[in-house]
Amino acid sequence: MPRPTVRVEPVKRLSVPHPGAAAPSTWRGLAMGRTGSDLAIAILLGLGALATLAFGESYWLLGSQVAITMIFALSVDLLVGFAGIVTLGHAVFFGVGAYSVGIASVRLGWTEPLLGLLLAAAVAALLGAATGVLVLRTRGLGQLMLTMAFASMVYEIANRAKPLTGGADGLQGMVVSPILGLFDFDIFGLTAFLYTLAVLAAVVVFAVLMTRSPYGRSLVGIRENRVRMQAIGTGVQKRLLSVYTLSAALAGIAGALLAQTSQFVGLNVLHFSLSGEILIIVALGGAGRLWGALLGAVVFTLFKDRLSALDPAYWYFWLGLLLAVIVLFAPKGLIGLVDRLLAAGRPKETA
Amino acid sequence: MTAAILETRALHKNFGALAVAQNINFSLEPGRFEALIGPNGAGKSTFINLLTGLVPPTSGSVILDGQDVTALPIEARVKRGLVRTFQINTLFNNLTVAENVILALDEHHGQGWRPLPSPSRRRRIRDEAYDILGRLGLTPWGNREVRELPYGRQRLVEIAIALALRPKVLLLDEPAAGIPSTETGTVIEVLENLASDLAVLIIEHDMDLVFRFAQRITVLVQGAVLARGTPDEIADNETVKAVYLGEGIHA
Numbered sequence: 001m002p003r004p005t006v007r008v009e010p011v012k013r014l015s016v017p018h019p020g021a022a023a024p025s026t027w028r029g030l031a032m033g034r035t036g037s038d039l040a041i042a043i044l045l046g047l048g049a050l051a052t053l054a055f056g057e058s059y060w061l062l063g064s065q066v067a068i069t070m071i072f073a074l075s076v077d078l079l080v081g082f083a084g085i086v087t088l089g090h091a092v093f094f095g096v097g098a099y100s101v102g103i104a105s106v107r108l109g110w111t112e113p114l115l116g117l118l119l120a121a122a123v124a125a126l127l128g129a130a131t132g133v134l135v136l137r138t139r140g141l142g143q144l145m146l147t148m149a150f151a152s153m154v155y156e157i158a159n160r161a162k163p164l165t166g167g168a169d170g171l172q173g174m175v176v177s178p179i180l181g182l183f184d185f186d187i188f189g190l191t192a193f194l195y196t197l198a199v200l201a202a203v204v205v206f207a208v209l210m211t212r213s214p215y216g217r218s219l220v221g222i223r224e225n226r227v228r229m230q231a232i233g234t235g236v237q238k239r240l241l242s243v244y245t246l247s248a249a250l251a252g253i254a255g256a257l258l259a260q261t262s263q264f265v266g267l268n269v270l271h272f273s274l275s276g277e278i279l280i281i282v283a284l285g286g287a288g289r290l291w292g293a294l295l296g297a298v299v300f301t302l303f304k305d306r307l308s309a310l311d312p313a314y315w316y317f318w319l320g321l322l323l324a325v326i327v328l329f330a331p332k333g334l335i336g337l338v339d340r341l342l343a344a345g346r347p348k349e350t351a
Numbered sequence: 352m353t354a355a356i357l358e359t360r361a362l363h364k365n366f367g368a369l370a371v372a373q374n375i376n377f378s379l380e381p382g383r384f385e386a387l388i389g390p391n392g393a394g395k396s397t398f399i400n401l402l403t404g405l406v407p408p409t410s411g412s413v414i415l416d417g418q419d420v421t422a423l424p425i426e427a428r429v430k431r432g433l434v435r436t437f438q439i440n441t442l443f444n445n446l447t448v449a450e451n452v453i454l455a456l457d458e459h460h461g462q463g464w465r466p467l468p469s470p471s472r473r474r475r476i477r478d479e480a481y482d483i484l485g486r487l488g489l490t491p492w493g494n495r496e497v498r499e500l501p502y503g504r505q506r507l508v509e510i511a512i513a514l515a516l517r518p519k520v521l522l523l524d525e526p527a528a529g530i531p532s533t534e535t536g537t538v539i540e541v542l543e544n545l546a547s548d549l550a551v552l553i554i555e556h557d558m559d560l561v562f563r564f565a566q567r568i569t570v571l572v573q574g575a576v577l578a579r580g581t582p583d584e585i586a587d588n589e590t591v592k593a594v595y596l597g598e599g600i601h602a
């Protein structure tokens with residue numbers, strides 16, 4: 001029987017390039033080879049937080065912002081880095097979370113902070129599920145456009161709904177009760193810092209466990225080879241919708257924390273530039289690596305704080321330079337650099 | 352006669368003007384081992400895609416275990432025991448061989464929604480994966496990434512994943528293609544030792560293999576069933592000889 005040299009094969013991998021594709025995907029890597037970098041970053045960040053607590057009184061407010069950005073970055077990394085869903089509209093969930101607690105406090109007098117987090121998570125999750133159904137019908141560029149479309153619609157709604165949101169003036173006069181009825185938010189921002197750190201710790205533990213669970217692995221499986229996942233019986237659409245919803249809830253919690261700790265909500269929490277920044281942070285840290293996203297959030301926020309203090313207008317130049325350097329010289333992000341540093345410091349492994 | 356586990360009724364598929372499935376009425380009973388043959392481009396893979404739901408039919412229906420599954424998505428059919436392998440390897444190349452099988456086992460055991468790891472369960476699933484790998488002679492490769500394997504071994508991983516899903520119907524799309532002829536023995540051995548109530552439909556160009564194993568052969572040409580019968584009947588069928596088998600066959 002002569003065998004043809006060329007054959008048309010209908011079953012093609014439908015994979016679309018995405019930022020997470022650069023990250024190696026074996027969980028042998030996830031579970032072993034890379035824990036070195038993860039651990040190093042965890043220790044570094046832990047020490048940084050402790051030092052800030054002990055000596056950095058003037059940095060407590062900034063510290064809260066960093067922790068909030070870290071939670072937000074984690075939520076985006078779960079989508080982009082793990083499940084391979086692209087988004088340029090994730091600020092919508094961050095912003096909706098912020099407005100949920102803001103409006104609950106200012107308009108309804110609900111000031112309990114932990115319930116506020118739950119409320120924000122629930123509202124953001126609802127919006128995530130509703131828009132996710134549509135967003136996940138498309139892939140790649142179409143998906144990106146849809147996330148932007150929904151985000152920009154919600155932005156404009158918030159802008160117009162002045163009686164509810166305060167419009168462009170923002171939502172003023174937000175009150176937050178003491179946490180657990182015990183810890184009042186102080187003017188130095190110590191309570192706020194500890195509060196955001198505690199929530200961050202809970203989110204990190206959850207995210208780390210989740211990405212090592214069968215559920216987390218199935219997400220990477222979908223990213224890597226959707227047709228194969230379907231063929232082993234995975235309801236791909238439902239699985240993706242679930243992580244989209246979950247990610248929205250986490251972003252909502254981050255937004256709520258910002259509202260609670262700053263006791264103010266402005267339209268910027270819904271703005272497109274925030275969606276862009278958080279995607280940059282994930283790429284900067286290394287998509288598909290939770291500790292990369294966390295490190296990226298810290299570096300980016302500190303960098304932004306320092307540079308925009310020097311010259312607010314010029315900050316975007318430095319941001320661009322930083323990005324160019326990272327993309328060109330460390331395509332796997334900051335955590336990729338840490339990988340290389342550790343590998344260089346270690347005696348040669350036997351494979 | 353036992354009831355068919357898998358059936359198609361007047362299954363049609365057009366890709367534009369091209370009819371790749373024409374009025375296919377097919378049935379497969381539990382425990383049967385049957386082959387689907389035909390020239391390149393006959394529509395064999397498309398038929399499997401229609402059965403599994405990867406490609407929706409233009410008209411007609413697919414009946415699995417007495418129920419019309421034409422409208423059901425791929426995963427729902429897999430859950431009901433309809434499992435396939437791919438003509439071109441569709442694997443997680445960056446994962447190890449064992450991890451590929453474990454992913455399938457997790458889904459099969461309904462663990463895909465489990466958001467927390469469980470080390471003890473992991474160990475059990477690992478053992479289960481290595482049981483399957485053992486049957487395919489893949490044990491030494493278990494810890495290697497799929498892309499490090501020669502193509503022929505990768506073909507076996509396709510089968511390992513399918514077996515992990517405990518199929519009732521197994522659709523094999525050229526499982527031996529790309530395996531050096533000296534090594535097809537493993538595939539044959541595995542096929543001989545499949546569960547006795549499993550229904551198998553194999554697409555295969557290796558006529559020795561087909562005529563040796565198949566209890567019945569369906570010949571597909573240009574999307575239409577040209578003939579259907581035992582190996583002897585097919586070997587004697589003048590039309591089949593003319594259209595497909597040519598002279599080179601000695602069954």
Ligand SMILES: Nc1ncnc2c1ncn2[C@@H]1O[C@H](COP(=O)(O)OP(=O)(O)OP(=O)(O)O)[C@@H](O)[C@H]1O
Pocket residue numbers: 007008009010366371389390391392393394395396397398438
């Ligand atoms: N998605 C598609 N869109 C358009 N045409 C397709 C598609 N899939 C398959 N075809 C065409 O349908 C015909 C049947 O293809 P199919 O892959 O089913 O053949 P086959 O019998 O499996 O061939 P082979 O022995 O080469 O694997 C071919 O002409 C192919 O080009």
Ligand SMILES: [Mg+2]
Pocket residue numbers: 395396397438524
């Ligand atoms: Mg084919």
